[in-house]
Amino acid sequence: MEAVEIDKISKIYEDGTQALNEVSLKVREGKIYGLLGPNGAGKSTLIGIISGTVSKTSGTAKIFGLDNSKDLQKAKLLLGVVPQEVVSEPVFTVFEVLDFFAGFYGVKKNDRKKKIDEVLEALHLGSKRNTRARFLSGGMKRRLMVAKALIHEPKLIILDEPTAGVDVELRTIIWNYVKEINKKGSTIIFTTHYLEEAEKLCSEIAIINKGKVIVEEETDKLKYLFGETTIDATLENTGFELEKILDTDIIKFNDNEVKIITKTGNESYYLQKLATLGGLKKIEIGQPSLEDIFVKLVKA
Numbered sequence: 001m002e003a004v005e006i007d008k009i010s011k012i013y014e015d016g017t018q019a020l021n022e023v024s025l026k027v028r029e030g031k032i033y034g035l036l037g038p039n040g041a042g043k044s045t046l047i048g049i050i051s052g053t054v055s056k057t058s059g060t061a062k063i064f065g066l067d068n069s070k071d072l073q074k075a076k077l078l079l080g081v082v083p084q085e086v087v088s089e090p091v092f093t094v095f096e097v098l099d100f101f102a103g104f105y106g107v108k109k110n111d112r113k114k115k116i117d118e119v120l121e122a123l124h125l126g127s128k129r130n131t132r133a134r135f136l137s138g139g140m141k142r143r144l145m146v147a148k149a150l151i152h153e154p155k156l157i158i159l160d161e162p163t164a165g166v167d168v169e170l171r172t173i174i175w176n177y178v179k180e181i182n183k184k185g186s187t188i189i190f191t192t193h194y195l196e197e198a199e200k201l202c203s204e205i206a207i208i209n210k211g212k213v214i215v216e217e218e219t220d221k222l223k224y225l226f227g228e229t230t231i232d233a234t235l236e237n238t239g240f241e242l243e244k245i246l247d248t249d250i251i252k253f254n255d256n257e258v259k260i261i262t263k264t265g266n267e268s269y270y271l272q273k274l275a276t277l278g279g280l281k282k283i284e285i286g287q288p289s290l291e292d293i294f295v296k297l298v299k300a
């Protein structure tokens with residue numbers, strides 16, 4: 001079952017800005033899925049459309065098979081969203097906000113207190129339990145937003161830049177909690193500017209740029225499809241003999257130092273060739289990061 005199925009979604013805002021241009025995506029149930037792209041790519045617009053807060057110009061969006069233009073109310077019950085902008089309910093305490101949202105999403109009164117305690121502990125928010133939301137610091141407000149969206153352990157959780165401007169400690173707290181809920185079965189979609197974060201957490205990634213999907217792929221496969229590996233070797237003798245046995249890829253010689261840049265996955269070929277030369281003094285292999293691939297694809 002697909003948790004989310006987006007088919008040819010386009011969005012033109014009233015001022016004529018085309019934020020999305022026939023975007024299609026599929027997110028399988030149980031995955032952690034990263035939606036990446038530069039500022040203005042259309043990520044928040046897409047999240048708004050999936051969650052029913054932004055109207056679409058054309059196309060369809062389904063959540064667990066429910067078309068959100070026909071069954072929005074049902075779809076919303078399966079969904080928890082942490083929006084990019086901080087919103088809060090200033091006059092209520094942390095406990096009251098969570099009690100309200102848990103109740104709204106059908107968590108029974110008897111279970112609510114336990115559930116709230118669990119969430120407060122996981123997000124290290126317990127000491128603010130009776131604090132009114134307007135007196136919370138920025139980081140604490142962010143925790144409350146995450147708590148509020150996840151309190152009912154929805155089947156689908158969407159987080160829009162949940163860790164932007166957040167310190168390392170809080171990032172770790174948020175991701176540990178999200179991973180725990182994912183283990184219990186919730187599907188997670190998130191956007192982030194921290195590509196190492198996406199590389200570590202997501203099994204699948206979509207990159208969008210200027211309102212279009214440029215790639216949707218399993219994270220592990222991305223580097224084989226688009227990555228370049230660098231091999232730096234120092235030889236006993238000068239490397240010029242190599243010229244005869246190596247062909248296509250980019251090779252630079254500098255006396256007895258060799259640099260080979262090749263498509264990721266091809267490196268064993270060159271390593272074998274280098275081994276036949278003998279007298280290998282040093283070898284370093286540089287694998288591409290998601291950041292390298294992102295920059296390459298978005299600039300292309």
Ligand SMILES: Nc1ncnc2c1ncn2[C@@H]1O[C@H](COP(=O)(O)OP(=O)(O)O)[C@@H](O)[C@H]1O
Nearest residue numbers: 013015017019038039040041042043044045046
């Ligand atoms: N309410 C709006 N009215 C007009 N244009 C908008 C509105 N919201 C976003 N946009 C524009 O749509 C494009 C995509 O924005 P957004 O979805 O926020 O991108 P991202 O989240 O990837 O940074 C941008 O050009 C942005 O300026």
Ligand SMILES: [Mg+2]
Nearest residue numbers: 043044045084
């Ligand atoms: Mg955004």
